[in-house]
Amino acid sequence: MLASLRIATWNLEKPKPNGWSKNPIILEKIQEINADIWILTETNDAINPGEQYFQAASYSKPEWDGFKYTTIWSRLPIIRHWQTYDPWISVCAEILTPIGNLLVYGTIITYAHDDVLNGKAKIWERHYESIQSHSRDWRKLNKLLPLCVAGDFNEALSQPFSYGTPKGREMLRQGLEQSNLVCVTANHELGYNIDHICLSLDWAKRVQNTNKWQAYKTNGHPVTDHFGVYVDLFFDTSVS
Template identity: 30%
Template structure:
């Protein structure tokens, strides 16, 4: 299985939209979660789930085409599960060769990890993930966590500790924990990870098409 995520920075580099689209298609991920994205970018997948409209948001002037999270997959979507904020996080249950898988795609901290709203959003999303992880299916949590884990690139100690505690308590493995300059992450149920070491790859390392690197994990 191949899972990828990328924050495309609200298409600030929309003149390179063809290149961005080509990278998304060329990854050939089974599950692709894009954050800070835009309907003008639409990778070639059979199914797409999106967070709800941001029009009317008083904190950031969003365009009508923008949304915070989109999930693309060729796996059939069995159902959607409720999240605490449908504008910021989504959860789709997918039918995969490994059984049904819940994919929780998210941005943690829509105004960054130093804003007063960050810890509240983090705790609300942790509540989501704890509840969903009890459904008995495998779960994948991925997207923009606004927190690095292996360096001082971008993090708060409170966020790092809270997330690591969450993953331990819910039986998740943070596959991207050792990636440097990385705040976009992929965590999956530990039962999904075999003895073979997952393969991690990055793209947009020069951050020319977005201010985030993309990351894909194959396991």
């Protein structure tokens, strides 16, 4: 029986299918982190952790050349897919784990300037709307099974709060609380990050380790403008 479970999320900043300067480094880091469940955002089909993983992904178009807003990769079996409010951005997979099925919801909560340059919205307006829409999804899904929500939240939930707003953080706090979710990557030890992992309360209590990372190209530049984060959950294998 599996004694622990590592869940990781990372925004890859839109790698190209033939991205020779960053794709091999991303894949090498993915192998190093060795997560059981990955939630990758702004990703591409070229970023594949291996044949031992099952896949669930948001919708895509042929002209996107393999780009996906969100992809879940799981070593544990994916039982079924669940509907999300925006299947082009979010994906939800029911995953079989050693202590029961878990809904894994991967997503991007949109950024500050979405629809700002074209004059359709004010700064942060779409972000706040996105939090509200996501929160409605989480409340529905949390009634079914334990829930893991992970991805790019576009909100720093630990100091320094250098991206996001007090209003956005409070909306997120309320949305998570209403779904009995705990953001286990919102702590001062991790410092600044906007990619997060949240778990239903009973599952959050099993977390014993959190960490974040970055990966760098040969020129010293990061492969993406986001830190990746992972959490380790531990199970009591003495209980049959």
